[in-house]
Amino acid sequence: MKFKDYYAVLGVDRDSGQDQIKNAYRKLARQYHPDVAKEPEAEERFKEISEAYQTLSDPDKRQAYDALGRHRPGEEVQPSAEWETRYWQQGGPQEVDLADLFEQMGFRTAARSGRGARDFAIRGQDLEVSTELSLEQAAHGAEVSFTLSVPVQRPDGRIERQPQTGRIRVPAGVIDGERLRVPGRGGPGHGGGAAGDLYLAIHLEPHRLFRAVDHDLYLELPLAPWEAALGAEVSVPTLDGPVTVTVKPGMRSGQKLRIGGKGLPHRRVGAGDLYGVIQIVMPPHCSERELELYRELRAASTFQPRHHFDDAHPAGDATHG
Amino acid sequence: MTPTLLETPPMADELLIPADDSQPVALEELLAASGLEREELVELIAIGVVELRGTQPVWTFHARTVTLARRASRLRDSFGLNPSGIALALTYLERIETLERQLRELESQLPRAAVDG
Numbered sequence: 333m334k335f336k337d338y339y340a341v342l343g344v345d346r347d348s349g350q351d352q353i354k355n356a357y358r359k360l361a362r363q364y365h366p367d368v369a370k371e372p373e374a375e376e377r378f379k380e381i382s383e384a385y386q387t388l389s390d391p392d393k394r395q396a397y398d399a400l401g402r403h404r405p406g407e408e409v410q411p412s413a414e415w416e417t418r419y420w421q422q423g424g425p426q427e428v429d430l431a432d433l434f435e436q437m438g439f440r441t442a443a444r445s446g447r448g449a450r451d452f453a454i455r456g457q458d459l460e461v462s463t464e465l466s467l468e469q470a471a472h473g474a475e476v477s478f479t480l481s482v483p484v485q486r487p488d489g490r491i492e493r494q495p496q497t498g499r500i501r502v503p504a505g506v507i508d509g510e511r512l513r514v515p516g517r518g519g520p521g522h523g524g525g526a527a528g529d530l531y532l533a534i535h536l537e538p539h540r541l542f543r544a545v546d547h548d549l550y551l552e553l554p555l556a557p558w559e560a561a562l563g564a565e566v567s568v569p570t571l572d573g574p575v576t577v578t579v580k581p582g583m584r585s586g587q588k589l590r591i592g593g594k595g596l597p598h599r600r601v602g603a604g605d606l607y608g609v610i611q612i613v614m615p616p617h618c619s620e621r622e623l624e625l626y627r628e629l630r631a632a633s634t635f636q637p638r639h640h641f642d643d644a645h646p647a648g649d650a651t652h653g
Numbered sequence: 654m655t656p657t658l659l660e661t662p663p664m665a666d667e668l669l670i671p672a673d674d675s676q677p678v679a680l681e682e683l684l685a686a687s688g689l690e691r692e693e694l695v696e697l698i699a700i701g702v703v704e705l706r707g708t709q710p711v712w713t714f715h716a717r718t719v720t721l722a723r724r725a726s727r728l729r730d731s732f733g734l735n736p737s738g739i740a741l742a743l744t745y746l747e748r749i750e751t752l753e754r755q756l757r758e759l760e761s762q763l764p765r766a767a768v769d770g
Binding site: 358361362365366367368382455458475498499500501502503511512513514515517526529530532543545546548550552586588599600607609611 | 667669671674675682686720724731732742754758760764765
């Protein structure tokens, strides 16, 4: 099995006391806990930290870990025969993960302490997988495949990791950050305990045009200045294909056009809305004729867009005119 | 002591169907799925961070409470929090999520160049 340096993970010396180990863990947990930290690597890092803490905070496990000796992280380690007799009654595992080994050691301790099998029924591990869906898949439902590395106990008592694949039906109407629970499909229980659950975390891929906020979608809707002034019939894309929308005369940048029911569907009935956010945009180049018309417009208009800057008019008058 | 022979979970190539979001979750199921102790859950309900579904004499919960309760037990285990501490952390996390949602909503209304560029 591959060696992991639990002391280095927690950043403590090998002779640190339990309090120092606990403090180091608490400090790192505050930084990397997946419920608190937002960086994508935080979850992976937190797994290492809590794995290290679980072994080093238990005096029996720490003693067994220390007895493995010092190695470089990732180095292949074979427990000595003496280690096996001391800590492992039925022969040490071969192809295992260090974490599984120490986790199982806890079960052994419980089993050896003379309690009946029913007393140490342990619920199976919950498994977490995540998937990236497009907005279209979220709207229409999808089927996703996943692969997990699951610790499985063999008839001889050893735990080994086995790859497991599966498929989950994602119902229409999921949103970003949602977790779907599949009861009883996590890791198997121990000693008569129930199986754990499987959780599928949903992440929505960024879309070329739409931005999702829960069930609502936002779309930037550019208008030419004359479209904003005069109004227009524009074709707007939705997840179900284009719709024609009437833009009223006099639209301003930032105003929202609500297109009801064209957001992401809810799980049962209804759907969120699609918002077209108006942006008044200028053509990259104006022709001489266009400029001429603007000059004409300038001469004809009495509009004063910065009217409210004037000291003579208090801020309350800003909307006037 | 004979080790218990454990079966591989039956997920080879069978299509798994997630739990129905609208189905109530029973108290025992919530406790098993979250790893919270009964007393802890009772206290979190009393503080008001965990809500009951309806007012039936038998307690049931919304499916979304499973995620919340799992987060509660993670916070308890990782930071050694008691129910008041858990409730405080959950309240702050919920507040942060509301603010992040509002931020996303506002960002979604800005021109793309202002957000992405």
